Amino acid sequence: MAKRKEQFKVIVDKLAELKDTSELMIDLAYSSLLLNNRHLAEEVQALEERMDDLHTKFEQLVLSSGFKPEESKDFLGLIRLGVATEQIADAGAEIAEVVLRGLKPHRILKLVIEEAEETVVRVQVSPNSPLVGKTLRQAQIHEETGLWILAIRRGSVWLRPKPSTTIEQNDILITSGYAEGEEDLEKLASPKE
């Protein structure tokens, strides 16, 4: 019984990861479009590959879980949720592809977003930063710098920012907003001794 519970936890965690990754891809893809930023678009493509692996692992886990016939509907629901996350991720990759092909839809979209001077700012959090150990809610980065956090990169893992996400040292914060905020964010993330 305990073993079964453990097995389920792994499946659910994997699904949560699929869901988060696909949504992060959409966020990054639209940002890459609005800011006409190839680096972000390339990250989306990299995440798409990761998504494919994750999805395969997820499906294998579900199929090898040894569910009972009467549970098959629940498990079908899981499989279909997984497929939906994969489709969402594909759509994210398609949006990023537009940027990588050098097409310029931001000219159309820019008219709607007033922040035409927006840019992407990327900083690494140093161990002595006051941000270390704070949640995004506590860190008040937007209030301090005017920049919005698009994503957090921790080693090879990309995190979709949530108010409850805790910032760790060496995290790379990917933000967007006015270029003027860059200096303030640098000071916060890696203060000089």
Place this chain on the structure above:
Amino acid sequence: MLVRYVIVVASTPHWSVLRHMVKLEKIEYKPIPVRDLLVEIKDLSELMIDLAYSAALFDSKELAEEVLELEERVDTLAYLLNMNIMIAVRDAQDAELLIAASAVASAADKISDAAADIATIVIKNIGIHPIVRQAFEKVEEHLIRVKMSPTSILVGTLLDELELAARIGVDIIAIRRNKEWIINPKETEKLEKDDILIARGAPHGIDELKKLAEGAIRKLED
């Protein structure tokens, strides 16, 4: 002539075997700026993902139905967008600019299709294991759909006055008024009776908003 297939549920018992019949609905060209259509498609598709997951996690057919309705709307908007693009193109440069808009709209349409697939899991009672629900509930902020009762104290108030985010930690992310959807409503939006509110926030705040909208609580705490 441009036509589109719409599924409608037959109402006469005689047709109950053929539960769905296909009705043709013509989408007429309307001059709407491409960027307006694109932004609406993008916003709707993102809202649909949130609604669809919430529908799945809380096993809510109501939310799932909203997703399917939005899917229809996104399809219509996508047609209108493409028609407007066709008319707007004058030269190669326009074509290069607008093919990008078309590609993005098509990707957003795909997102809305995925959301509709999730909603279908709920509507068809395929089911999602209860453990999944428990796991997601921990991380997800809750999302609800609530209809404004005519007796609610919220009727006639501006979002600005309510300060729901500050008071109860809840954001109204969309309002449906009959067939019209207002996504990310502005502070100056006035709530009306029979509005369907889609809101997000902590479970406790969500619960309070529901009671306020349904008229069960008649006072908003400071």
